[in-house]
Amino acid sequence: MKPVDEYFINQKEPYQSIMLYIRSIILDTLPEVEEKYSYRIPFYNIEKKPMIYLNVLKGKDYVDVAFVQGILLEKDFPVLKNDNKRKQVRSIQLKTLEDLDHENFVKLLHAASELLSKSKKAWLI
Structure with a gap:
């Protein structure tokens, strides 16, 4: 099992469900994204840069x-x-799945991906 999968499995509810749902939206919306396990948490990278x-x-x-x-x-x-x-x-803070505006989140993912693709580096400061 990959470390990122273990991370999700080890989360308590409702965090596990929220994270798995967010993960599925990210992976479905941005097929070019790379899922990594860094600093003991899941990261989603575009062109090797953390997004x-x-x-x-x-x-x-x-x-x-x-x-x-x-x-x-x-x-x-x-x-x-x-x-x-x-x-x-x-960040967006989610206490429940209902707190997420799916349509707006997808727009945000596209905007973040486009922005990061144009950047030379992820960390600006």
């Missing part, structure tokens, strides 16, 4: 769907929040 990662932060009660270049996307996608005072990462 999104999924995590459950300690002491929090939600899945953090974090966009590496989120600072450049937050104006067009106000659903992205600056949690934990991160310099460039912005």
